[in-house]
Amino acid sequence: MKFEDYRRHDAVGLAGLVAKGEVSASELLETAVTRMAQVNPAVNAVTMDLTEWGRAEVKRDPTPGPLAGVPFLLKDLGALLAGSATSSGSAVFKDQLAVADSAIVTSYKQAGLVIFGKTNTPEFGLMPVTEPALLGPCRNPWDVSRTPGGSSGGAASAVAAGIVPAAHASDGGGSIRTPASACGLFGMKPSRGRVSFAPLGEGWGGASIQHAVTRSVRDSAVLLDAVCRPQPGDPYFLSAPERPFADDVGREPGKLAIGFTTAALASEALDPECKAAVLDAARLCESLGHVVEEVTVPGNLAAMQQAAGDVIGASIAANLDAEGDRRGRPIGEDEVELLTWAMYQRGKGVAGSTYVRGLAAIHAYGRAVAGLFERYDVLLLSSLGSPAIPIGHLTEDLRQYTPRLFAFMPNTQAFNNTGQPAMSVPLAWSAGGLPIGLQFVGRMGEEAGLFRLAGQLEQARPWFDRVAPL
Numbered sequence: 001m002k003f004e005d006y007r008r009h010d011a012v013g014l015a016g017l018v019a020k021g022e023v024s025a026s027e028l029l030e031t032a033v034t035r036m037a038q039v040n041p042a043v044n045a046v047t048m049d050l051t052e053w054g055r056a057e058v059k060r061d062p063t064p065g066p067l068a069g070v071p072f073l074l075k076d077l078g079a080l081l082a083g084s085a086t087s088s089g090s091a092v093f094k095d096q097l098a099v100a101d102s103a104i105v106t107s108y109k110q111a112g113l114v115i116f117g118k119t120n121t122p123e124f125g126l127m128p129v130t131e132p133a134l135l136g137p138c139r140n141p142w143d144v145s146r147t148p149g150g151s152s153g154g155a156a157s158a159v160a161a162g163i164v165p166a167a168h169a170s171d172g173g174g175s176i177r178t179p180a181s182a183c184g185l186f187g188m189k190p191s192r193g194r195v196s197f198a199p200l201g202e203g204w205g206g207a208s209i210q211h212a213v214t215r216s217v218r219d220s221a222v223l224l225d226a227v228c229r230p231q232p233g234d235p236y237f238l239s240a241p242e243r244p245f246a247d248d249v250g251r252e253p254g255k256l257a258i259g260f261t262t263a264a265l266a267s268e269a270l271d272p273e274c275k276a277a278v279l280d281a282a283r284l285c286e287s288l289g290h291v292v293e294e295v296t297v298p299g300n301l302a303a304m305q306q307a308a309g310d311v312i313g314a315s316i317a318a319n320l321d322a323e324g325d326r327r328g329r330p331i332g333e334d335e336v337e338l339l340t341w342a343m344y345q346r347g348k349g350v351a352g353s354t355y356v357r358g359l360a361a362i363h364a365y366g367r368a369v370a371g372l373f374e375r376y377d378v379l380l381l382s383s384l385g386s387p388a389i390p391i392g393h394l395t396e397d398l399r400q401y402t403p404r405l406f407a408f409m410p411n412t413q414a415f416n417n418t419g420q421p422a423m424s425v426p427l428a429w430s431a432g433g434l435p436i437g438l439q440f441v442g443r444m445g446e447e448a449g450l451f452r453l454a455g456q457l458e459q460a461r462p463w464f465d466r467v468a469p470l
Contacts, residue, residue, distance in 0.1 A: 001028065002031075006032070007162050007467065010165045010214070010218065012219055018068055018069035024069070029054050033051050033054075035163050036117070036163045039470055042139065042144055042470060043148075043161055044135070044154075046117040047076060047119065047135045047154060048085075051117070053116060057114050058114055063112040065110055066112065070114065072108060072168070073116070073117050073164050074105065075119050075121055075151075075152055076154070077121045077124070077125050078102075078203070079168055080105060087134060090123045090336060091335060092320070092331060092335055093323070103199070103227075104227050107229065119152070120135050121151050121154055122151050123337050124316060125151035125208075127151065127339065128175070128405065129391075130147065130151065130152075130179075140157060141160040142183065142435060142470075145390055147389055148183050149183065149388065151172070152213060155167035155168060155169045155212075156180060157179070160184060160185060161468060161470050162467065162470075169211060171211070172208035173207065173308075173413040173416050174383075174413055174416070176188070178384060178409055179213060180426070181439075182388040184437075184463065185214060186216065186217055186219075186425060186426065187212075187214075187423060187437070189209060189211065190421055191445050191446075193419075195210045195228055198234065205308075205358075206235075207308065207417055209416075217454040220451075221244070221246040222244075222246045225245050238445050241448060252452065253290075256291070256378055256453065257377050258291065258293075258379075259372060260278060260281075260285075260292060260381065261294065261296065261379070262275045262278045262294075264385050265411050267385055267410040268407075270385055271385060273386075274385060274386060278381060278438065280427075282380060284461065288460060292380075295372065295376065297379070300365060303364075304362055304364075305413070306358070307357075307361040311362070312347075316340065317343075321348075339395075365414070365417060366419060369420075370418070377442070378440050378453065381411050382438065384408060384436075386407065411439060420444050421442045421444075422442070423440050423450050424437035425457055427463070429466075
């Protein structure tokens with residue numbers, strides 16, 4: 001199959017070709033592998049080559065799933081593939097092999113996806129850029145001097161570069177929406193409890209969730225349908241929707257009440273181009289028949305951020321201490337990156353009562369923000385504070401790390417901690433040709449409404465054929 005034909009289709013479209021016998025799963029895989037060989041040296045998106053695993057898979061009887069035969073990549077964090085390592089971007093775990101698939105990987109296989117590699121991620125997903133010491137920096141196909149975002153940067157870079165039409169991703173503070181925005185993709189962060197972390201319990205006090213980055217809205221919906229089954233023992237879960245999310249993509253969203261803000265919630269102000277993109281998106285939504293009003297997002301953001309930092313630090317400390325216990329010696333400072341070590345030390349100092357009070361602050365923030373959604377169906381704001389930043393910008397001066405961090409990602413972490421679904425939609429580009437994503441947030445458990453709105457926006461302002469120049 002020619003690459004030009006491959007790239008003209010999303011995952012659902014490719015699966016349709018396989019189902020009709022117009023192309024084989026093997027042909028799709030070899031096209032993806034060839035594209036990977038061509039572009040991966042430039043972007044470093046795929047850091048574990050499992051091509052032979054994929055070839056062995058397509059030789060078996062095809063799984064009659066909705067995405068049968070479609071090549072697919074896993075993020076090297078949070079998803080276990082039996083017999084392969086999941087490094088989490090860290091040398092500490094680079095050689096540990098999974099003994100069984102995690103629930104989401106089992107669901108991907110049942111959907112018929114052909115896994116043939118794993119994608120780059122920062123160490124333990126801690127940064128909104130993807131520049132791990134272990135794996136090397138990942139680059140943005142729109143401009144290889146810039147980051148694809150993080151922590152699902154490798155996933156987004158691989159999709160934007162045309163290796164795959166969709167890839168597994170996860171989001172604990174913006175890690176789906178950030179790279180989706182930076183790379184011109186659609187990125188849905190589902191509600192807390194929508195996708196199981198089995199056999200694990202939760203990530204970062206319930207802030208983390210798994211899903212995907214995609215080129216089309218319907219791919220995201222079909223992938224979420226494939227994995228949104230609660231597993232026995234999940235600490236919290238949402239029941240599967242009454243009808244498939246895929247059925248909502250083409251439905252009219254109705255007349256929505258949309259609140260918008262041009263604020264940078266955790267920073268001083270948005271980049272002017274991002275602010276202009278929010279205002280333009282608000283006008284677009286109004287032209288589509290929605291009621292659009294400017295709002296202020298309520299809640300004590302500073303208290304939530306402090307609490308989230310404690311929860312993340314404690315989670316990192318627990319993870320590294322458990323590994324130290326397993327191997328019989330503690331983790332050393334020379335084994336992890338500087339930011340990880342700093343978070344590890346912070347986490348070791350978090351008392352149990354501080355952790356519980358932190359969760360209370362996070363929950364209080366969620367209740368405050370939920371009050372806004374008693375009046376509005378959707379909140380619109382910029383996904384990022386600016387278009388993609390240069391490689392190394394966050395870490396070149398660690399004294400500036402925190403202000404630069406939140407200048408880049410001021411608006412995503414809030415909705416990990418409220419647990420609400422939020423999506424980044426590629427509706428704008430900068431004057432320099434870099435993508436700008438617009439974030440739409442829905443009520444808890446109402447991904448269906450966001451998919452309906454996303455489908456409408458996709459029809460009104462198509463982006464699928466706008467591809468990176470790499």
